[in-house]
Amino acid sequence: MDLGKGLGHLTYSTLVHPGDNWNEIWTSLTTYVPKVKARIAPNEPFGVSLRLAAESAQALVSNRGERDKLKKFLADNDMYLYTVNAFPYGPFKGRIVKEQVYEPDWRSEERTQYTINVAEVLGDVAPEGTAPSIQSAPLGFKPRVTGPEVVASYTEHVLRVAAHLIGLQERTGRTVGLALEPEPFCFLETTDETIEYFTKHLYSGAAAATVARLAGIPISEAHSALRRHVGMVFDICHQAVAYENIAESLQKLVDAGIPIFKLQEAAALYIPQVTDKTIEVLRRYADTIYLTQTVEKKDGRFTKFLNLEDAFAAWKTNPGPREWRTHIHVPVFLDDLGAFRTTRFAIEDALKFHKANPVSRQLEIETYTWDVLPDSLKTGDIVDYVCRELEWVQGQLR
Numbered sequence: 001m002d003l004g005k006g007l008g009h010l011t012y013s014t015l016v017h018p019g020d021n022w023n024e025i026w027t028s029l030t031t032y033v034p035k036v037k038a039r040i041a042p043n044e045p046f047g048v049s050l051r052l053a054a055e056s057a058q059a060l061v062s063n064r065g066e067r068d069k070l071k072k073f074l075a076d077n078d079m080y081l082y083t084v085n086a087f088p089y090g091p092f093k094g095r096i097v098k099e100q101v102y103e104p105d106w107r108s109e110e111r112t113q114y115t116i117n118v119a120e121v122l123g124d125v126a127p128e129g130t131a132p133s134i135q136s137a138p139l140g141f142k143p144r145v146t147g148p149e150v151v152a153s154y155t156e157h158v159l160r161v162a163a164h165l166i167g168l169q170e171r172t173g174r175t176v177g178l179a180l181e182p183e184p185f186c187f188l189e190t191t192d193e194t195i196e197y198f199t200k201h202l203y204s205g206a207a208a209a210t211v212a213r214l215a216g217i218p219i220s221e222a223h224s225a226l227r228r229h230v231g232m233v234f235d236i237c238h239q240a241v242a243y244e245n246i247a248e249s250l251q252k253l254v255d256a257g258i259p260i261f262k263l264q265e266a267a268a269l270y271i272p273q274v275t276d277k278t279i280e281v282l283r284r285y286a287d288t289i290y291l292t293q294t295v296e297k298k299d300g301r302f303t304k305f306l307n308l309e310d311a312f313a314a315w316k317t318n319p320g321p322r323e324w325r326t327h328i329h330v331p332v333f334l335d336d337l338g339a340f341r342t343t344r345f346a347i348e349d350a351l352k353f354h355k356a357n358p359v360s361r362q363l364e365i366e367t368y369t370w371d372v373l374p375d376s377l378k379t380g381d382i383v384d385y386v387c388r389e390l391e392w393v394q395g396q397l398r
Contacts, residue, residue, distance in 0.1 A: 001041040006358045007397055008263075011047040012036070012386050013085055013366040019051045020091040022059040022066065034077050035383045040390050045078050049364050051085045054110070057117040067124050074125070081126050083133045083262060083362055086118045087181060098291050099306075102186065105140035107153040115161050115178065123172040131175040133261040133362055135233050138181055138188035139197075145187050154187070155201045156210075158230065163214035165229040179261035181233035184241050184293035184327055185306055191239060191249040194232060195256045202230055203257075231259035234359075235366070237266035240346035241295055241325045243302065247353045254359060263360040265347050265393055266367060269326040271340040276319075279312055281339040285328050286312070288372045298322035329367045331377065331385065333392035338376070351396040365389045 002009050017032055019025030029050070037046040052060070060066050074081060088101050089111065104110040118134050126132040139154045158178065165176050182188040188197060201207060203226055205219075212222040232253075239249055253260060269285065271278055286292055286308035294305040296314070298321070305311040308326060315322075325343060335344040353359070370378065370385055378385075 001044055001046050003363070003394070003397060007355065008358060008361040008363050009047045009082055010363045010390065010393060011049045011083075011365075012390060013049045013051065013264075013364055013368065015051045015085050015088075015366065015368045016370060016382065016386065017051070019056070020053055022056040025051055025056055026070075030073060032383060032386075033079065036386050036390070037077065037079065039383070039387045045080055047082045048074065048079050049083045049085060050081055052118055052121065053091065054089050054114040054117075057086070057114055057121060060121045061117040067121065071125055080130075081122065081132065082130060083135065083364065084118050084122060085135045086115055087135050087137050089114060098289070099141050099185075101291070102137050102141045105137065105144070105154075106157050107140065107150060108157070111137070112157045112161060116164050119161070119165055119168055119176045119178075122176050123168045123174045126174050126176075128173050131177060131361065133177045133179045133231075133233075135179050135181055135262060138183045138186035140187050142185050142187050142189065151187070151197075151201065155207065158202060159207055159210050160214060162226060162229050163211050166211070166215040166217065166225050169229075175228060177228070177259070177261040178230050179233040180230075181235055181238070181264075183235070183238050184295070185291070185304070188232075190242055191244055191252055195252060195258060198230075198232075198258050199256065202226060227257065227259060231261040233262045233264055234260045234350075235264040235266055236347050236350045237264075237268045237327065237329055237343065237366075240343035241268045241293060241327050243295060243297065243325065246346045246349040250350065250353050250359055254357070260360040262362040262364055263350065263354060265332050265351070265363065265365045265389075266329045267332050267334070267342040267344045267347060269324070269328050269330060269337070269340060270343045271324040271326070274315060274322050274324055278339050279315060282308060282312075282326075284374060285326070285372065288328075288369070290369065290372075291327065293327040295325050296322050297324075328372075329369050330373070331367055332365055332389050334377070347393075348396060351393065355397055363393065365393060 017028035019028050122132045182194050188194050208219050208222040212219040292308040294311045296303040
């Protein structure tokens with residue numbers, strides 16, 4: 001829904017619902033989203049963030065009838081599609097994903113074609129004249145970046161997609177943006193790393209020359225086209241886990257001219273004082289299908305762990321005062337989880353910055369881990385949870 005006052009459009013990620021193939025996401029879309037709209041935006045259009053795995057994208061791009069069915073459903077329910085989550089290539093629910101969530105990475109033809117398929121779907125289904133976004137992986141898992149040739153391959157594939165998006169705009173009138181999403185333990189991880197990569201690789205003169213050749217446009221137009229079609233998702237949870245000052249990070253991106261296609265409201269676990277007791281409570285969060293990247297602050301120094309289990313082992317070897325921030329998306333309206341807290345304060349900082357200086361046309365809540373939360377935090381159904389989150393964000397921006 002359009003928040004007005006230049007604050008952009010707010011919705012929630014349908015990644016929270018079952019949807020590893022098109023039949024599943026269609027069922028989730030038609031079951032849950034109308035109920036959310038009825039409570040949050042009964043008398044105005046409601047924007048939709050669609051989760052499309054590679055299989056779903058292929059099903060839609062190859063079947064006009066299915067796309068027409070989707071367009072009719074959206075029109076009949078006063079909804080519009082403006083962003084797609086194309087980060088997880090394959091299944092994301094009900095099985096262990098861990099670091100495989102980044103595969104195939106941006107070196108691969110599979111990732112490239114998947115993203116092009118999603119763009120084609122948006123080019124047909126998103127409202128004409130809009131600028132929908134494709135949320136995508138942070139290029140690759142950092143331990144698998146073994147040299148500059150890997151980075152060069154990432155860039156080559158991203159630029160090929162950028163050239164396709166330029167042609168798509170000419171054909172359809174939709175300005176689709178590819179939004180890369182930094183995440184802990186990935187090639188794009190911190191704000192500074194993201195700025196460096198965009199500046200040196202994606203927005204360089206060599207990149208503009210490549211896109212100009214691929215898209216058949218002048219180099220002078222390619223420079224602006226790259227910024228129009230390639231930007232980022234700023235996931236507040238991810239940057240909070242990295243102990244970034246959120247307002248400073250957003251200002252750095254503004255100063256560097258890197259477009260934030262989507263500002264994602266998400267909260268992480270925050271353990272101000274690690275103890276044996278808090279670790280016992282945390283074990284339920286460690287035993288999940290997702291990565292639980294954790295950053296430890298101890299004696300003023302930072303240590304990164306890929307999973308909570310690794311942080312537990314470090315504690316057992318050398319206990320003592322420290323704090324942790326852990327990548328698990330928890331409800332944005334909570335700041336107290338009993339034994340520990342959340343990084344909701346980072347969302348508050350981001351929304352305060354955005355309210356004063358709007359940085360994105362798209363806002364999205366991404367809490368997809370309701371299935372692993374303790375029963376004490378679940379006092380309704382998924383529609384209740386989603387609506388409470390949307391209402392909380394709206395309240396912050398009033």
